[in-house]
Amino acid sequence: MATASLELTPASANLPDGSAGNLAPGMSRRQGTETNPKKHFLTLDFDGAGNKEVAWWVFVLPADYLSGGSLDLLWQANATSNAVKWQAQVGAVTPDDADTPLEHAEAAAATVTTNVNATEARRLTKSTIALTMDSAAAGDVLFLALFRDSGDAADTATVDAELLGALFSYTA
Amino acid sequence: MALVSSQVVQTIRDMVSSTTAPFNLSRADVTAAITAADAWATANSASYNAALPDPFRTSATAAQKALLLAFICLRRAGL
Numbered sequence: 001m002a003t004a005s006l007e008l009t010p011a012s013a014n015l016p017d018g019s020a021g022n023l024a025p026g027m028s029r030r031q032g033t034e035t036n037p038k039k040h041f042l043t044l045d046f047d048g049a050g051n052k053e054v055a056w057w058v059f060v061l062p063a064d065y066l067s068g069g070s071l072d073l074l075w076q077a078n079a080t081s082n083a084v085k086w087q088a089q090v091g092a093v094t095p096d097d098a099d100t101p102l103e104h105a106e107a108a109a110a111t112v113t114t115n116v117n118a119t120e121a122r123r124l125t126k127s128t129i130a131l132t133m134d135s136a137a138a139g140d141v142l143f144l145a146l147f148r149d150s151g152d153a154a155d156t157a158t159v160d161a162e163l164l165g166a167l168f169s170y171t172a
Numbered sequence: 173m174a175l176v177s178s179q180v181v182q183t184i185r186d187m188v189s190s191t192t193a194p195f196n197l198s199r200a201d202v203t204a205a206i207t208a209a210d211a212w213a214t215a216n217s218a219s220y221n222a223a224l225p226d227p228f229r230t231s232a233t234a235a236q237k238a239l240l241l242a243f244i245c246l247r248r249a250g251l
Contacts (some may be wrong), residue, residue: 048178049184049197081196121194156198159188 004064004172008022008071008144009107009165012040013055025053025148028162043162044139045078046148048084054147055163061092064172065138071146072167073112076122078159084148085113085155088129091143106145107134113154124164144168175210 015024025044032039043141046053055138071088091106093099110129136142175183185204190197220241221229232240 047185048179048188048199050181050203079194079196084178150199157199158184158197158199158202159195 001066001100003169004062005167005169006059006062007165008057010044010055010163013044016054016056021052021132023047023051023053025055026118026160030162040070041164043164045160045162046084046150048077048148048150048157048159048161050151052118052147052149052151054145057122057142057146057166061136061138061140061170063138063143063172065136066171067133068169068171069133069136070169071129071131071144072169073127073129073146073163074165075125075127075161075163075168076142077116077157077161078121079116079157080118081116082120082147082157083113083115083155084127084161085111085152086127086148087111088131088144088146088147088162089105090131090134090136090145092134092140094137094140094159101141101143104143106143108133109145109147116157122162141148155170175206180206234246 010027015027016022018024025046028043028045030041030043044055046055069090073086075084077084087109088111089109091104093101093104110132112127112129114125114127117125125142131144146163146166148155149150152155180203184199184202187202213229221237224232224237228240
């Protein structure tokens with residue numbers, strides 16, 4: 001058994017339509033401060049003002065998937081105090097399931113609450129969520145929702161949580 | 173008329189996005205400040221209106237009076 005991973009980038013996310021209850025994080029292109037040529041990269045900016053914003057990734061679980069599922073989040077925030085509560089939930093649909101992909105509801109959300117870096121604003125911070133995998137199996141289509149409900153009492157940071165990328169890992 | 177929750181959220185977002193400096197106050201602390209400032213505005217709206225000279229007081233709309241106060245506050249803060 002080994003650990004395998006899939007990279008989930010901001011650009012590969014499916015963003016909701018912005019209707020009530022389906023708000024999407026903003027996507028920003030950020031520029032580095034080094035001498036030219038400066039790095040440019042995308043972030044998904046999850047609101048800290050009190051809204052719930054969601055990003056989705058949809059992919060087929062590889063053939064070597066055996067068990068487990070965790071999500072490493074690499075993010076930054078323009079603050080040196082308070083915390084961000086990340087939440088993620090998964091829906092797995094097997095070919096010929098009675099539920100269509102449109103009908104299938106996701107399993108319960110798993111969470112992690114992480115303080116922003118206290119030393120310097122926008123230092124890279126890592127959070128890990130142990131996912132509830134909805135009885136997923138190799139070959140399933142996986143719907144993975146990552147969200148921040150900044151109205152949650154445990155989520156105290158007022159600023160956006162800026163996601164640089166995520167890594168979905170599993171036992172292969 | 174006090175701010176509704178969506179307006180409080182928008183005010184928090186405006187506060188955070190209007191500065192590039194790190195913002196370290198918690199959402200609860202900022203919300204409390206917004207609520208207090210909103211209550212102060214309600215309690216002092218008649219006083220503000222009375223302080224305005226004619227013909228501005230009788231001719232300007234409520235929105236124009238609100239913008240006047242907002243612009244003065246911004247200029248006084250160097251913004």
